[in-house]
Amino acid sequence: MKIIFMGSGNFAFMFLKALLASHHDVSCIFTSPEKPSGRGLEISKSKILALAEKNNITFHTPTSFKKDEVRSIVEDTSADVVVVCSYGFLLPEYVLLSKKYGAINVHPSALPKFRGAAPMQHTILSGDEKSAVCIMQMDKGLDTGDILLKEEFDVGDMDYIELFDFCVDIGPKLLLKALDEIDSLVPVAQDSLDVSPSYASKINKADGLIDWSCDAASICRKVKAFVKWPGAYFFYDSMQIKVLKAQYEDVSTSFVEGTVINDNCEIATRKGIFKPLILQREGRKPLSIEEFKKGFRIKSGSILSS
Structure with missing residues (x-):
């Protein structure tokens, strides 16, 4: 044909x-x-x-x-x-x-x-x-x-x-x-x-920004959906940080949405705890959470904006 x-x-x-x-x-x-x-x-x-x-x-x-x-x-x-x-x-x-x-x-x-x-x-x-x-x-x-x-x-x-x-x-x-x-x-x-x-609808770069008022399961799906582009990301001290792999725990917490609750950068959401596994700072290579926190610290207790 x-x-x-x-x-x-x-x-x-x-x-x-x-x-x-x-x-x-x-x-x-x-x-x-x-x-x-x-x-x-x-x-x-x-x-x-x-x-x-x-x-x-x-x-x-x-x-x-x-x-x-x-x-x-x-x-x-x-x-x-x-x-x-x-x-x-x-x-x-x-x-x-x-x-x-x-x-x-x-x-x-x-x-x-x-x-x-x-x-x-x-x-x-x-x-x-x-x-x-x-x-x-x-x-x-x-x-x-x-x-x-x-x-x-x-x-x-x-x-x-x-x-x-x-x-x-x-x-x-x-x-x-x-x-x-x-x-x-x-x-x-x-x-x-x-x-x-x-x-x-077409995906735009802005779609990758993580909204901590969503539940942790949907944020994990965003990480998976946008792993190629634009990446799921948040800002800490004006620095963009991408999350390339994550998991979540479906538990209730009393933390404000977007609160970093420990040194492993686990983050409170509307429902559940979001747990990044691989992170990437702008201009840097992706790192496991264990390697990432050796060279860069996101302070526990910080509240991330959406």
């Missing part, structure tokens, strides 16, 4: 790799433009652009799909289907309808839960025990199309990195199965499922 691939970032890269290793033919690639990065703000080539060049595949980096030339490229490219993976555009109707099998999307959540930009992080934040990878027939809405294939799994105690790795392990196989069996798949409308839709 001939494919137009649209996607950006590491998640999409893993699916593109699988397509290129399969018997399918990627006709062209749409991805995000190169952006300045690093201290020198030098232009760095993304993994997807490097893979396109390595395989001599034509690529395009539009900033809008409203331009006539972009529409012409999509409509004039010989392909049977458009495969979309973590692209970030709400695609116009001409993209969805221009090919025989339309456009299909890979989405790492149990749709209709967590439609939108950050489904894996929100799955962890919500404490869901199960999730899924879905292959969806795209329509004009935001992740509202019919589900073609779904593979469910237990989330367990996964953090974001572990959940990401799991989804890019099972997801490409599910995508290839959908492409191979596309003529026999039976679409399932999302509104026919006994699940209320929800939305996974």
